[in-house]
Ligand SMILES: NC(=O)C1=CN([C@@H]2O[C@H](COP(=O)(O)OP(=O)(O)OC[C@H]3O[C@@H](n4cnc5c(N)ncnc54)[C@H](OP(=O)(O)O)[C@@H]3O)[C@@H](O)[C@H]2O)[C@@H](O)CC1
């Protein structure tokens with residue numbers, strides 16, 4: 001499993017700094033050269049802060065200057081720039097300016113490439129005023145922007161962005177991905193992220209985030225054996241849909257049929273619509289308590305105000321997935337009391353309502369929000385959005401899903417996800433695995449369905465089998 005994590009400052013500090021910085025600068029310079037195409041004669045501006053992040057930029061700038069680029073370092077804190085890097089740049093023929101000199105805006109506006117070495121993992125707080133002003137000039141420039149380690153102004157550990165930050169086309173990061181490069185809103189500022197190995201392997205036990213890859217998902221997928229019958233493969237119960245929203249039931253069932261459970265049992269008022277589309281569904285209109293045995297429940301998509309169904313499901317001693325109206329109707333104490341796993345799948349708006357904060361606060365601090373919700377409900381929480389996060393109340397790394405696509409932001413897409421994740425729960429996956437595997441398959445299916453064009457939720461569901469095949473290789 002590829003582990004992504006917060007920057008490990010203590011570990012880095014024990015290693016020979018000069019050597020690591022040279023490796024970092026070499027990787028950075030190579031990426032810049034690739035982006036420039038032709039290095040000789042190009043105009044490069046380095047924005048240099050007072051720490052080692054600026055040192056990386058200076059050494060990389062020296063490498064580009066040796067290959068014939070015109071390189072100017074703009075120092076934000078003259079007198080405190082990395083001394084070795086500055087000397088190397090000067091030796092290579094680079095020039096130096098200070099951020100307050102009148103010519104700096106012109107330099108930035110005419111540059112082919114701007115290298116953001118203002119601040120890296122050592123940054124605290126947002127950009128300071130002089131850096132903020134420069135960020136504005138960079139935004140007006142046509143230059144390509146390469147961020148060193150991470151875009152200056154974003155929070156490396158949380159992905160939060162308070163105030164202005166540099167917007168990069170490419171971020172060259174060293175040793176390990178930082179949460180700020182993977183979690184929105186910071187992720188948006190990073191552009192394409194390239195990892196340059198510098199010989200630092202983070203200890204997995206200290207990971208803050210982790211991302212499943214194909215091989216991890218393939219290991220977790222529930223596969224039938226010779227012994228399997230439909231009951232051994234698990235029955236998933238779907239309590240969803242209403243007279244007003246029968247489509248939510250159909251879509252949740254469409255996801256559930258492709259999640260590995262042996263059978264799907266539907267309970268609710270949309271049975272006719274479900275059967276018409278998926279005749280293999282077991283349908284009943286009695287409440288969940290009378291529906292017969294299931295190995296996991298999904299409750300909520302399009303369910304309207306059926307609080308009784310939600311309460312009945314929460315009493316069941318099997319894993320429960322709460323989505324949409326189910327999140328709103330569930331009693332917090334009833335969820336906390338449960339001894340079987342609960343998986344909650346809110347989007348930012350629903351998470352905000354549950355936490356009693358504004359939606360913008362959840363969007364600005366997704367990592368903190370998903371952890372808090374998991375702790376408050378003693379549940380596993382899958383926070384949907386441009387980067388889907390899965391946190392468990394027991395702690396451990398938060399899982400970030402890498403397969404999503406903006407095309408998935410379409411009506412009914414969440415209903416498909418809930419059915420799929422519920423089916424994986426019924427097939428025996430742990431709640432964090434069911435949530436993260438479902439998000440992974442759903443994201444891939446969304447990509448296959450969309451292929452660069454708008455798509456509907458039913459189409460995403462019908463591409464789930466292709467996602468399975470893709471994962472299994
Ligand atoms: N260690 C290693 O082995 C390797 C590390 N590497 C590289 O080093 C980077 C980390 O370097 P670092 O620790 O020197 O911190 P860094 O991010 O440059 O910033 C700290 C400086 O900035 C200042 N400052 C703080 N906040 C600020 C703000 N908001 N706005 C402006 N300034 C602010 C603060 O000074 P202050 O003014 O607060 O006294 C301090 O001087 C890392 O990201 C990677 O690029 C690679 O070479 C690989 C090997």
Ligand SMILES: [K+]
Pocket residue numbers: 053116117118119120147148149150151152
């Ligand atoms: K930076």
